Amino acid sequence: MKDTVDINCDMGEAFGRWRIGDTSDEQLFPHISSANIAAGFHAGDPNLIDETVKLAMQYGVAIGAHPGFNDLQGFGRRKIAGSSREFVNDIIYQVGALREFCRRHNTTIQHVKPHGALYMELAANADFSAAFVEYMRTAAPNMPIFCMGISETYRTAKLLGQPIVREFYADRDYDDSGSIVFTRDAGKPDPKAIARKVVRACVEGRVKTVRGTDITVDFESICFHSDTLGALDIVGEMREALTAEGIRIAPVSQILESHADQVLERQ
Known part of the structure; x- marks a missing residue:
């Protein structure tokens, strides 16, 4: 059973006058501990990034960079063709933009979490994951990458020694492999059912898949x-x-x- 857990949410996912969802970021910030701030390619613009960084600081929420495919129209949830080099350069560009706004407000980036279809492409593509993790090893060797435990991102980061944070998806379904079922529209799920699912994952380390199978998470x-x-x-x-x-x-x-302290104590 877990005694402590992070709650992360994708924030700043708008552009100019365009908004998505039925809840404002300011309503959500008091309830989370980490924010993945959209960095301009799938959502976000300079004024919104600046505003979202300030909100994170106001509510004491850790900041993560949330780079996506260059796909405003598709909200970064459409697969884009390209090379690993192109995609890593897109990530570098977006992380750099958020890093400068954090510097402006005398704060730092806690983690990097790719968005949507980019996240899923990294999870499946060993070459892309290797290029991404190698960039992180050079630019931010102590900065965690958020990813699924069942992913090339996780395997590569673990192999190369990059800090990793595995995620449990509250509002997404799982398949029997332990991967999330990618969707562009999750509809309106039942909050109480999600809460039960999350508590079971924390207490029992189990989740039921779309096929009704119980798997370990x-x-x-x-x-x-x-x-x-x-x-x-x-x-x-x-x-x-x-x-x-x-x-x-x-x-x-x-x-x-805390985990590092426990390891040291065991040694």
Whole structure:
């Protein structure tokens, strides 16, 4: 059973006057511990990035870079053709943009979490994952990558020594392999059912797949999406259920530090 877990959410996912979902970021920030801030390619613009960084600081939420495919129209959830070199350069460009806004406000990036179809491409593509992790080893060797435990991203980062945070997806279904079932529209799920699913994953380390199979899951962070309809009810039910089980919510930086301390104590 977990005693502490991170709750992360994708934030700043708008552009100019365009908005998505039925919940504002400011409503969600008090309930999360890590924010994945869209960096301009699938969503986000300079003014919104600046505003979202300030909101994260206001609510004491850790900041993550959330780069995506260059696909505003498709919200970064469409597969784009290209080379690993092109995609890694797109990631570098977006992380650099968010890093400068963080520097402006005297704060730092906690982690990097790719978005949508880019996340799924990294999960399946060994060459792309290797190029991405090699960039991270050079630019930010102590910065965690958020990914699925069943992914090339995880395997490559572990092999090369890059810090990793495995995610559990509250508002997405799982297949029997342990991968999420990728969707461009999750509809409006039942917040109480999601809360039960999350608590079971934390307490038992199990989740039921779309085929009805129970599989094992391990993770450090719970993800839900700000564009999922009813996002505020979802995170409210999750937090209440987790708190009732005595599970603390904290940024992954604190969780990883705790794990490191435990390793040192065992040594």
